[in-house]
Amino acid sequence: MSKQPEIDDFVGNSYSAGFSTDIESDSAPPGLNEDTIRLISAKKQEPEFMVEWRLKAYEHWLTIKEPNWAKVQHPPISYQDISYYSAPKQKPKLNSLDEVDPEILRTYEKLGIPLHEQKMLAGVAVDAVFDSVSVATTFKENLAAAGVIFCPISEAVQKYPDLVQQYLGSVVPYTDNYFACLNSAVFTDGSFVFVPKGVRCPMELSTYFRINAMNTGQFERTLIIAEDDSYVSYLEGCSAPMRDENQLHAAVVELVALNNAQIKYSTVQNWYPGDKEGKGGIYNFVTKRGQCRGKNSKISWTQIETGSAITWKYPSCVLMGDNSQGEFYSVALTNNLQQADTGTKMIHIGANTTSTIIAKGIAAGHSSNTFRGLVDTGPRARNSRNFTQCDSLILGDKAAAHTFPNIKAKNQSANIEHEATTSKISEDQLFYCRQRGISEEDAISLIVNGFCKQVFQELPMEFAVEAQKLLEVNLEGAIG
């Protein structure tokens, strides 16, 4: 918590922070072909291996079809109408918060977002009141002293090509799926983290305080490598509602944990879900996967998903090293016409591997909320264990919750437990709260927060507080 004010200051000024990349202000015409990819690669001044890899991905992409198995519906996406390279869009600059949609300001206020940060999010020109450069420098110095590399992936491609070549696509190959393949061909930026052997990263790494993350565009690529005996906690996202011109987002996140390494990856996602009729919302088709390559390694995914019109996302763990552990803690809230198809895959390959899945789905309005899970214990995964708890809470009588668990046990010694519940907020609980003087809306948020507690307690403190407020705001009007 003590870092919070510093981070707040930093966020308010990150336009001038030290992470900026050199992107020229031109863009490619809409459409995707080899020339587009060569252009992206050239703009990024990438080494030869990158352009080759991108082109191979593109060739493969041409041979595959968009998947349609997810329980979501949307009009066809026209991939040739997207501009795959453009300079970060400058939002129209406003002169003061008075010019911002009052509805948005009200949301910022409820989320407790500091004023200067509100200005930045809403696209108001921010005065440089804080000495942000020194804060940025302090962060960079601390990380450098520890030997941790944390930079835009476009920078890593140039500065650390060997690391990138060794690890990029090693967890999510470009052949993995349609959207990951497209991302491999055209990604423009994202984050790169490398934590060397024996290092415990001295701070929580957050894309939130880096301006590049704000403008990585629709095809974001993140790669995190934790060498032997290292630890890193990475926070992604922002609780403020993020609007974006780009409707399709197809990100790829790859995590690699070597012997005894631990990676904790937390996400708070609140992208624009569209209006009450579901118009204009973001499609968030993400591939997130971690490999526990080393013995005793551990990867934890924690996600709070409240935004996007459509979410399609399965943060997964491949447990290769003996005794490695995978965890997935998720809260997915859908309201109005939002659709979420999310869950996880736990692939047990090594012996004595364990995994935990705690998934909480909350469906309100006319939304559809699906949990999709795979637990696969391979023949070598002796004494592997999984515990899955999958709870759905439905508000009102128009929302739908679905659960699709898939369990593949390929050896006798595996121990797999699955618990699932579906419930509604009971009238008795509501009346009890209201009889004590708590308003109906506060009562719902209290009960829903209780429902999500197991997941919230996995979040870093300041994120947990944000997550609670976020649910409150997103539940507004969920019960009429």
Add this chain to the structure above:
Amino acid sequence: MTPLLEVKDLVVTVEDKLIINGLNLTIKPGESHAIMGPNGSGKTTLSNVLARHPDYTVKSGSIRFNGQDILESEPEECAQQGLFLSFQYPVAIPGVSNVTFLKAAVNGVRKAQSKQPYDAVEFLQVVKKKMAELQIDEDFLYRSINEGFSGGEKKRNEILQMLLLEPKLAILDETDSGLDVDALRSVADGVNSFRNSERGILLITHYQRLLDYVTPDIVHVMMDGKLIFTGGKELPHQIEEKGYSWVKEQAE
């Protein structure tokens, strides 16, 4: 003096079934009333209706709390104005700690009464003092509300909430059920400490047990949806001795 509670000719149906049929009751500040009656006489329906449970329909009659008509009021509004119901079966809310719930309730009521809400530190001091009075362990604060609580713990928790919320009128629905003697005594001590010349109490009970510890001023007997007989503090013992059929004869 304005009565705390004034119920006139109350008729209530649940799913078209007549449960309360012309009930009258007036409670003035400082008074403790008890309503006794056999199972199925409509006691719990009455307590829910008074607390404005949305599932119960008032067909006719009136309910005034503190001089105000509350038939159109929401449950939280009544609570904020100082009406408290101790539930017969307090419901569990998984994942919501007792301290979170208590603070939300107390500050909800304080805000409505234009009092400064407690901050976390102040609240802990206030709540810990009351808990000590009721002999409740501190770990209780951090457990999920009513989840896995014993019968005695649930009822002590209800009384703790009453003492924290400082209502004008407390309705205690079968607060003695499921309590052993020690728990009954500490609950009764809590209720007695709550009594003063401005507050009213309505004890709703099947047996006279609690009434041995919390002596009411006025005792009513409820049967078939109305109060058929009213007496003094000696009435519970007469009922215990002679049964409800005797009361029925007296009433006729």
